Amino acid sequence: xxxxxxxxxxxxxxxxxxxxxxxxxxxxxxxxxxxxxxxxxxxxxxxxxxxxxxxxxxxxxxxxxxxxxxxxxxxxxxxxxxxxxxxxxxxxxxxxxxxxxxxxxxxxxxxxxxxxxxxxxxxxxxxxxxxxxxxxxxxxxxxxxxxxxxxxxxxxxxxxxxxxxxxxxxxxxxxxxxxxxxxxxxxxxxxxxxxxxxxxxxxxxxxxxxxxxxxxxxxxxxxxxxxxxxxxxxxxxxxxxxxxxxxxxxxxxxxxxxxxxxxxxxxxxxxxx
Amino acid sequence: xxxxxxxxxxxxxxxxxxxxxxxxxxxxxxxxxxxxxxxxxxxxxxxxxxxxxxxxxxxxxxxxxxxxxxxxxxxxxxxxxxxxxxxxxxxxxxxxxxxxxxxxxxxxxxxxxxxxxxxxxxxxxxxxxxxxxxxxxxxxxxxxxxxxxxxxxxxxxxxxxxxxxxxxxxxxxxxxxxxxxxxxxxxxxxxxxxxxxxxxxxxxxxxxxxxxxxxxxxxxxxxxxxxxxxxxxxxxxxxxxxxxxxxxxxxx
Numbered sequence: 001x002x003x004x005x006x007x008x009x010x011x012x013x014x015x016x017x018x019x020x021x022x023x024x025x026x027x028x029x030x031x032x033x034x035x036x037x038x039x040x041x042x043x044x045x046x047x048x049x050x051x052x053x054x055x056x057x058x059x060x061x062x063x064x065x066x067x068x069x070x071x072x073x074x075x076x077x078x079x080x081x082x083x084x085x086x087x088x089x090x091x092x093x094x095x096x097x098x099x100x101x102x103x104x105x106x107x108x109x110x111x112x113x114x115x116x117x118x119x120x121x122x123x124x125x126x127x128x129x130x131x132x133x134x135x136x137x138x139x140x141x142x143x144x145x146x147x148x149x150x151x152x153x154x155x156x157x158x159x160x161x162x163x164x165x166x167x168x169x170x171x172x173x174x175x176x177x178x179x180x181x182x183x184x185x186x187x188x189x190x191x192x193x194x195x196x197x198x199x200x201x202x203x204x205x206x207x208x209x210x211x212x213x214x215x216x217x218x219x220x221x222x223x224x225x226x227x228x229x230x231x232x233x234x235x236x237x238x239x240x241x242x243x244x245x246x247x248x249x250x251x252x253x254x255x256x257x258x259x260x261x262x263x264x265x266x267x268x269x270x271x272x273x
Numbered sequence: 274x275x276x277x278x279x280x281x282x283x284x285x286x287x288x289x290x291x292x293x294x295x296x297x298x299x300x301x302x303x304x305x306x307x308x309x310x311x312x313x314x315x316x317x318x319x320x321x322x323x324x325x326x327x328x329x330x331x332x333x334x335x336x337x338x339x340x341x342x343x344x345x346x347x348x349x350x351x352x353x354x355x356x357x358x359x360x361x362x363x364x365x366x367x368x369x370x371x372x373x374x375x376x377x378x379x380x381x382x383x384x385x386x387x388x389x390x391x392x393x394x395x396x397x398x399x400x401x402x403x404x405x406x407x408x409x410x411x412x413x414x415x416x417x418x419x420x421x422x423x424x425x426x427x428x429x430x431x432x433x434x435x436x437x438x439x440x441x442x443x444x445x446x447x448x449x450x451x452x453x454x455x456x457x458x459x460x461x462x463x464x465x466x467x468x469x470x471x472x473x474x475x476x477x478x479x480x481x482x483x484x485x486x487x488x489x490x491x492x493x494x495x496x497x498x499x500x501x502x503x504x505x506x507x508x509x510x511x512x513x514x515x516x517x518x519x520x521x522x523x524x525x
Binding site: 170174177181266 | 297337357368383
């Protein structure tokens with residue numbers, strides 16, 4: 001689940017170089033996947049081929065963009081890069097929610113902006129305190145991880161709230177009919193949606209280091225950083241992601257819940273609007 | 274409507290004027306004018322698709338009409354604070370929804386929803402027992418988990434829960450639809466007694482015409498989102514004016 005951007009030690013002299021030829025050799029492993037697809041007639045060969053090319057092109061482009069942003073060293077350029085990341089993640093958060101994008105996107109987008117933004121600001125200003133507040137070497141990879149996790153939390157919360165609100169219409173109207181507020185009437189769907197969004201965050205804390213070796217930590221170690229420093233960064237990252245997911249999911253649930261009710265506190269017959 | 278209008282003054286009745294309700298492009302209420310008199314037990318009858326449940330849901334604003342007005346005590350329902358209206362106009366659904374917990378939890382939930390300072394009663398054990406007795410359930414049910422109740426018992430708990438806010442009006446959407454005839458009949462007599470005890474207005478949707486005939490004082494016959502005719506139950510069942518009503522009621 002964690003993004004795989006290396007944090008520290010870029011350009012460390014002990015890091016092995018990866019040449020274009022090496023990349024081609026690594027591509028042989030994708031050929032293995034394509035071979036399996038052909039053998040079992042899975043029809044995934046084309047997907048793997050296109051996917052491998054896309055992944056290469058996307059990452060190389062991102063690499064050049066990052067080189068440019070790092071070299072330019074302008075705060076507004078860093079913030080612009082963060083905004084692009086947020087916009088892309090917000091778009092992706094609406095996919096499987098089961099409600100129209102024009103309803104979901106403003107909710108998840110706002111929640112991710114606030115939830116991810118506040119988390120990043122806290123880590124930057126309070127925890128890590130880099131010499132330059134907008135140092136892209138920290139902000140961009142950190143925000144990548146925060147936004148990726150916030151996106152998953154937002155999507156899970158929204159998807160679960162949609163289905164719970166639908167399957168519990170009877171219960172919600174029974175509460176409304178007794179004079180309950182919409183918030184009270186939807187208390188159970190709210191709890192269930194939040195739980196669904198937060199359980200992966202709890203699990204991630206439980207198994208990290210035992211079952212999973214996070215990509216960021218692995219990347220730092222590969223790039224030559226001391227494992228102990230890499231571990232400390234990883235702990236910061238885990239806590240940061242927990243906070244970001246919780247904050248974002250809570251904001252999604254609060255903002256999205258309202259969309260199921262009219263101004264007169266009626267449950268909308270056609271779902272959220 | 275040229276009749277005297279018990280919905281406008283004093284009694285807690287309803288007057289509907291030119292009510293149109295559209296749901297997903299279909300007209301379920303089509304210019305409905307009708308009075309539901311205060312202090313009476315009114316049956317809403319008519320074939321499926323007549324708009325009976327749609328009408329009922331307008332009375333405590335679970336829905337709003339597309340056009341037209343609904344008056345409660347002579348005032349548009351939209352003019353009341355919506356939660357206050359819903360506490361004064363109770364609603365019992367066709368399929369009883371139990372909240373998690375015990376029977377007593379369910380009754381207390383209704384009072385707790387009223388918010389601080391608004392709770393009409395101290396929801397103690399005596400109060401729970403009294404409420405259960407009023408719907409003819411043994412007070413020994415109070416600590417029971419609602420999951421293990423029968424359909425008829427659940428509907429009685431739902432009725433008691435609706436009564437917990439001391440509503441002036443009780444709306445019932447086919448409260449006996451899911452019950453055996455015998456259980457249904459006992460529940461109906463409870464409902465009618467609860468209403469008679471307090472002078473409460475009751476409006477009930479029913480498909481069981483014998484239920485309407487035997488337990489209600491006023492009957493409203495609807496078809497295709499319109500009023501066919503309305504009047505005292507006995508008069509309507511004995512000599513309906515409209516052929517449609519006669520044909521429909523004859524199946525009772």
